Amino acid sequence: MNKVEAVKSTVAGLSKLYNHRTRLGLMGILLVNDWVDFVTLRNALKLSDGSLAGHIKALHKAGQIETEKRFVDDKPRTSYRATPAGREAFERHLEELEEFLKIMEN
Template sequence: MSIIEGLNKNFENRVRLGLMSVLLVNDWVDFTEMKELLSVTDGNLASHSSALEKVEYIEIKKEFVGKKPKTSYRVTQKGREAFQRHLAALEKLLGN
């Protein structure tokens, strides 16, 4: 068995790793706050969050607050479990 077998390809990018890390310890996080926390561009955050939504690791909620659009993110149970397995595989890799 390969020592990197448990690593999840969906979390190989630093933006996705950061996004999941933030969502693991927060309920809903809005676009602006996430963008500032990760120091990324609008497009960068949008493309990586869409990729994670596609594999059902996060939920994206779009709504209007007054007349302004608001986008928020939340980790799904599937995403939480996948990310925790990824972290465990990283710890195992570092332990070798």
């Protein structure tokens, strides 16, 4: 397989769901943490509430993350974590990115 064919094959394996840097960052945070609350995610990614909510909605709809709503000190707190399927899909995506970078280095 030549370099062009290798790149095409690797790029085809990438998930379009993670093409946006925010979703890539969001899943990266959730992959290394158990539950992360909305405010922590918003601050870490430097996003507006609406922007973060839109990306969360897309990942939730795709079954990549799950939501937990509870009260802490009488205040609502919404937290998120990657689902097992989300972890697996994101790890596959990262593997494809690594493979792509290896191809491009050679």
